[in-house]
Amino acid sequence: MSFSNLGLSQKVLDAVNTAGYTVPTPIQEQAIPEVLEGRDVLGIAQTGTGKTASFTLPMLTKLETGRARARMPRSLILEPTRELAVQVEQNFSIYGANHNLTVALLIGGVSFDDQFRKLDRGADVLIATPGRLLDHFGRGKLLLTGISILVIDEADRMLDMGFIPDIEKICKLIPPRRQTLFFSATMPPEIQRLTKAFLKSPARIEVASPSSTASTVTQLVQDAPNDFTAKRQLLRDIIKSEDLKNAIVFCNRKRNVDIVSKSLAQHGFNARCLHGDMAQRSRQETLDSFRDGTTKILVASDVAARGLDIPEVSHVINFDVPIHAEDYIHRIGRTGRAGHSGRSITLVSKSDQKAFSSVEKLIDKKLEKLSLTKPETTGVGGEKVAKKPRKRAAAKPRPVRPVDDTTKPHPVRPVDDTPNPRPKKEPVPGPSNVKPRHADIEKDHQKDTAKNGFSGDNVPAFLLQAVPGKRKSSS
Ligand code: AMP
Numbered sequence: 001m002s003f004s005n006l007g008l009s010q011k012v013l014d015a016v017n018t019a020g021y022t023v024p025t026p027i028q029e030q031a032i033p034e035v036l037e038g039r040d041v042l043g044i045a046q047t048g049t050g051k052t053a054s055f056t057l058p059m060l061t062k063l064e065t066g067r068a069r070a071r072m073p074r075s076l077i078l079e080p081t082r083e084l085a086v087q088v089e090q091n092f093s094i095y096g097a098n099h100n101l102t103v104a105l106l107i108g109g110v111s112f113d114d115q116f117r118k119l120d121r122g123a124d125v126l127i128a129t130p131g132r133l134l135d136h137f138g139r140g141k142l143l144l145t146g147i148s149i150l151v152i153d154e155a156d157r158m159l160d161m162g163f164i165p166d167i168e169k170i171c172k173l174i175p176p177r178r179q180t181l182f183f184s185a186t187m188p189p190e191i192q193r194l195t196k197a198f199l200k201s202p203a204r205i206e207v208a209s210p211s212s213t214a215s216t217v218t219q220l221v222q223d224a225p226n227d228f229t230a231k232r233q234l235l236r237d238i239i240k241s242e243d244l245k246n247a248i249v250f251c252n253r254k255r256n257v258d259i260v261s262k263s264l265a266q267h268g269f270n271a272r273c274l275h276g277d278m279a280q281r282s283r284q285e286t287l288d289s290f291r292d293g294t295t296k297i298l299v300a301s302d303v304a305a306r307g308l309d310i311p312e313v314s315h316v317i318n319f320d321v322p323i324h325a326e327d328y329i330h331r332i333g334r335t336g337r338a339g340h341s342g343r344s345i346t347l348v349s350k351s352d353q354k355a356f357s358s359v360e361k362l363i364d365k366k367l368e369k370l371s372l373t374k375p376e377t378t379g380v381g382g383e384k385v386a387k388k389p390r391k392r393a394a395a396k397p398r399p400v401r402p403v404d405d406t407t408k409p410h411p412v413r414p415v416d417d418t419p420n421p422r423p424k425k426e427p428v429p430g431p432s433n434v435k436p437r438h439a440d441i442e443k444d445h446q447k448d449t450a451k452n453g454f455s456g457d458n459v460p461a462f463l464l465q466a467v468p469g470k471r472k473s474s475s
Contacts, residue, residue, distance in 0.1 A: 006032040009061040011098035016057065019094055025050030030205045031181075032058050038179055040202035042195055046185040047154075047309065048333050049207050052091050055151050055181050059125070060096050062149065068102060068122035072146035076174070077127045078167065080157040080306070082107040082280055083287060085127050087309055088153070092125060101125060108132045109280025116141055130158070130166035137173065144173045155184035155191050157306055160324075164190060171198045186326055216336035217316075217344050219363075220370040221356070224347035228256075231347065232263050235319060238345060239269065239297070241372055246290070247315035249299045250331050252323055260319055261299035271297035302327050308334060316344040321352040325362040345370055 003016050003024055024032065027045045034041050035058035045051045059075060068074050079085040085107050092103045104123035106115050108131055115132075119141055126133075126147075136142045150171070152158070158167055171180075180199050184191050195202070222238065224231050235249065249264075251257045254275040261273035272286045272295045289295040291310055302322065313335045322328050328346075335342025346367065348356045360366060 001029050003028075006057075007036045007061075008032065008057055009064055011064065012057050012060050012095060015060075015095045015097045016053075018097065021053075025054070025207075027051050027205060027207045028054045028057070030207075031055065031203075034203040034205070035059070035179070035181060036061060040179060040199045041181045042199055042202040042204045043181070043183040044185070044187060044204070044206040045183060046330070046333060047306075051153075051183055052088060052309075053095065055153075055183070056088070056091050056095050059149055059151075060092075060099055060101070063101055063124050064099065068124045069146060070122050071119050071141060072143045073104065073119070073123040073126035074146055075125050075149040075151070076133075076144070076147050076170075077125065077151040077153060078130055078133070078158075078170065079127065080129065080154045080161050080163060081303060082109060082129055083283065083308060084154065084306070085129055086284060088127050092127075103127065106132045106136055107280065109283075112136075112139075130163045130170060133170060134166055144170070145175055147174045147178055149179050149181070150174055151181045151183070153183045154306070155182060155194065156186045156188060156326075159188065159190050161303065164194065167194065168197075185330070216340065217332050217342045219332060219365070219367050220343065220345045221367040222345055222347050222370040222372060224349045224352075226349045226351055228259075231319070231349065232260060234347065235260070235317065236264070236267055236269070238317065238347075238370070238372060239264075242315060242343065242345075244296075245312070245314035246293065246296045247298070247317055248290075248313055248331075248334050249297060249317045249319050250322070251299065251301060252320040254301050256320070257299050257301050261297075264297060264299065269297055270295060271299055273299045275301040276303045302331070306330055310334065312340055314340075314342055316342065318344070318346040321346060321348055321355040321359065323355060325355070325358040328359045329363070 001024060003013055003021065006024060006029070008016070027043060027049050031041050031043055031051075031054040035055060041055075043051055043054065045054075055077075063074060066074065077085075077088055079088060085105055089103055089105050092101075096103070101124040102118070102122060103125045104115065104118035104127070106119075106126060106128035108129060112135075115136065119126075119136065133142070137144065152167060155167075158164060180202075182195055182199055182202070187195075222234070224234055239247065249260060249271075251260055254277055257273050257275045261271045264271035272289065274283060274286050274290075278286070286295065286298070287308070290298045299319075316332050316335045318328070318331060322331060332342075332344040335344060346356070346359070
């Protein structure tokens, strides 16, 4: 089967050719003709299957006739995260290189003004996250009555993120004569209900079972200590001993994402973090730097990293076993893409055992143990590898004032700048050994940022920096 048999326009075929694709993927082969015929589509497919092109290519063909009017977009694509929305926009610029269509991106975390202007000019394709779309609608800047094609992408992630009421609201604002293309990796009951309510006799296309993992990924498991500090040491050892080109390290909690990335950076690794609490600009900047190879190790939360299409990721490391077993499949799907091989390594401590059993049950496979070789003294990620292990400041307890926020400069008194020679260690629980129930993770995080944080020698040095504008350390 070739792309030219699918009914796509010449402009689209030329762009596909330029992109270097010769054979359509199974979802493309099945979905494209249905979309071109005007049918609703229910695509059960994960990212990595080529599903973005399965809706963008026929959309471009269909949108070649007609023109957009001010504030009345002709098509709408809903994405659960800003990064995915940006990624789909990038797909439109590649596949739509021979078109003169206008694409507007409505995502949170960036200014409304540019978005207003784009809407005013008229958008053939609107790509949005649900919250920002409804914001614009509420301000009267947008009419949804001109939409003839609606795409709901990553519906099960929308569900996880609590967007279903927004999706229902949006579906009701768009005329029912539209064509709806609906994609989800899994079909939990909530999602099935949604498809029954909003799809009209859709063509159902399923290309991968929800429990399948790519054969190009070697999946390994490593016993890990419960202790957070020791676990970070293990992570460094793994990174050094693996033949690692680049890696995404997943943590379950945003706070740990922050700490693990800063700790890696502090040990000289080329690492940055990505999580939902970061400003949009810095999220995108981090992602771009990982994509172009400037950053080698991306420490990320599930929400931020879901569905990211970065073709050559050599390793995925699960610093924590994911709470939802399906997330394991999404995580490891970040490697072994586009014909490359990849490795995933999952760190499993005692308290992770239950979650890990669910993962093995879901993928119906016992994972092989990693044989961890002795770390080398030179490695990837740009680390300055210390020959000797760094000495902890055990001999001299560090007087640290509790911090109030992990994102603001930390009001930590510099080490030698204290009148009290023997400060008391504060028995504040650090992040180690804390295994929250999964329902508590988000709540926990909100508390994290409001709460005072760390104690004694668990404190990473990045928290010990002087506050800009305050008195400098005398050390
Ligand atoms: P997606 O599932 O949409 O995230 O796509 C995964 C990756 O596959 C992206 O990097 C696409 O550029 C790539 N891709 C999509 N369609 C094809 C194709 N027919 N042949 C080769 N690569 C493709």
